[in-house]
Amino acid sequence: MNALEVTRLETRKTMVELIGLGKTFHNKQNQVKALEDINLSIYEGEIFGIIGLSGAGKSTLVRCINLLEMPSAGSVIFDGTDIVTLKQKELLKVRQSMGMIFQQFNLLMQRTALQNICFPLEIAGISKKEAKQRALELLDIVGLSEKANAYPAQLSGGQKQRIAIARALATNPKVLLCDEATSALDPTTTRSILSLLKEINQRTNITVIVITHEMSVIEEICNRVAIIDQSRIAEVGEVEEVFAKPKSKIARQLVFSGAGHIESFTGRHKLRIIFDGRTSFEPVIANMVLECKAPVNILFADTKDIDGKAFGQMIIQLPDDEVSRKKIYAYLQTNKIKNEEVESHVE
Known part of the structure; x- marks a missing residue:
């Protein structure tokens, strides 16, 4: 207001x-x-x-x-x-x-x-x-x-x-x-x-x-x-x-009730999300977390906005829970968001 x-x-x-x-x-x-x-x-x-x-x-x-x-x-x-x-x-x-x-x-x-x-x-x-x-x-x-x-x-x-x-x-x-x-x-x-x-x-x-x-x-x-x-x-x-x-x-x-806050995040699986021209206004990660009801941890991000389009990459840490990971993989595939798994030592 x-x-x-x-x-x-x-x-x-x-x-x-x-x-x-x-x-x-x-x-x-x-x-x-x-x-x-x-x-x-x-x-x-x-x-x-x-x-x-x-x-x-x-x-x-x-x-x-x-x-x-x-x-x-x-x-x-x-x-x-x-x-x-x-x-x-x-x-x-x-x-x-x-x-x-x-x-x-x-x-x-x-x-x-x-x-x-x-x-x-x-x-x-x-x-x-x-x-x-x-x-x-x-x-x-x-x-x-x-x-x-x-x-x-x-x-x-x-x-x-x-x-x-x-x-x-x-x-x-x-x-x-x-x-x-x-x-x-x-x-x-x-x-x-x-x-x-x-x-x-x-x-x-x-x-x-x-x-x-x-x-x-x-x-x-x-x-x-x-x-x-x-x-x-x-x-x-x-x-x-x-x-x-x-x-x-x-x-x-x-x-700031703390409800749903995660004190620490553990996960062996990491994923690189690739941004190659999607609109900058689309909250890709937020939508994915909300849709899959699974938290992720952002380890690295290097993205740029060029004329309203997002370019770059982001590396996220996935939860250890297999069901949650499968939901995330399915969401990315359905929405045609480019991604690839990365070795656990990469951050």
């Missing part, structure tokens, strides 16, 4: 503002501070991420935004109104402007997809005819028009979450709260759900607040991110800035 985009963002209307927010849970033995002095401004139309490790307080935070949990201290300003001060009847009306989706979907198992989407509209007093029309529109938006009469047990995880998203959008909310909405889904389905959320945000300008423990989700969809650590906000900023220059210890831990 460049400086102009940041300026435009900051001149937008503030949709959610948390001021000195705190939440303490009490029991007979002791008290636990789940949130302490949380201060955040979330703008209209942005996709804002809140990330932290397990137990950091992020799920409590999202439940305080719509007052499913009543804060022990501070204010929750929603669309200009401190909703902490509202009476129950007024609060129920405000909650119609806040949709929420959950990790486990929370669909009503005895209702069809269409009936699940109609449910919040029924509570809001909308006529059955209008509710059905709105539900059918939303089924089309989430790409499941053909599943109108299917029950949750007949749907995949991704389809259930799409129905849950449609249900959350039924009352035309101003804010969509997503509490670990993709944690129960596989990576491919996760990407499709995140793409859908981004599309809905762009189409309707709805403010989306994403609660997650996965940096990949933040990177994929969010404009800005707040990192919560031990009940407090450790860092807030544009996603690109936080990823490039994390300031807090917890941000560095989340960004």
Whole structure:
């Protein structure tokens, strides 16, 4: 996000503002501070991420935004109104402007997809005819028009979450709260759900607040991110800035988690990759590693870019695992990338 985009963002209307927010849970033995002095401004139309490790307080935070949990201290300003001060009847009306989706979907198992989407509209007093029309529109938006009469047990995880998203959008909310909405889904389905959320945000300008423990989700969809650590906000900023220059210890831990890092690489087999005019913009090695799901170690590289074409050579060390090596050989052959084995003493 460049400086102009940041300026435009900051001149937008503030949709959610948390001021000195705190939440303490009490029991007979002791008290636990789940949130302490949380201060955040979330703008209209942005996709804002809140990330932290397990137990950091992020799920409590999202439940305080719509007052499913009543804060022990501070204010929750929603669309200009401190909703902490509202009476129950007024609060129920405000909650119609806040949709929420959950990790486990929370669909009503005895209702069809269409009936699940109609449910919040029924509570809001909308006529059955209008509710059905709105539900059918939303089924089309989430790409499941053909599943109108299917029950949750007949749907995949991704389809259930799409129905849950449609249900959350039924009352035309101003804010969509997503509490670990993709944690129960596989990576491919996760990407499709995140793409859908981004599309809905762009189409309707709805403010989306994403609660997650996965940096990949933040990177994929969010404009800005707040990192919560031990009940407090450790860092807030544009996603690109936080990823490039994390300031807090917890941000560095989340960004550079070490997951999948290889401390040392051993392999007796070496391969020379020959570049003889392929486009310089093709990430040959990166694509090979991603496709084959096998790491390699670059021992030597001497390549040049000439008019957008790559020339030269690279020597890589292959893993000892035979299956992984065969995948790499097959990938290179299929993509017509010139290569040759080299003796183990060559580096």
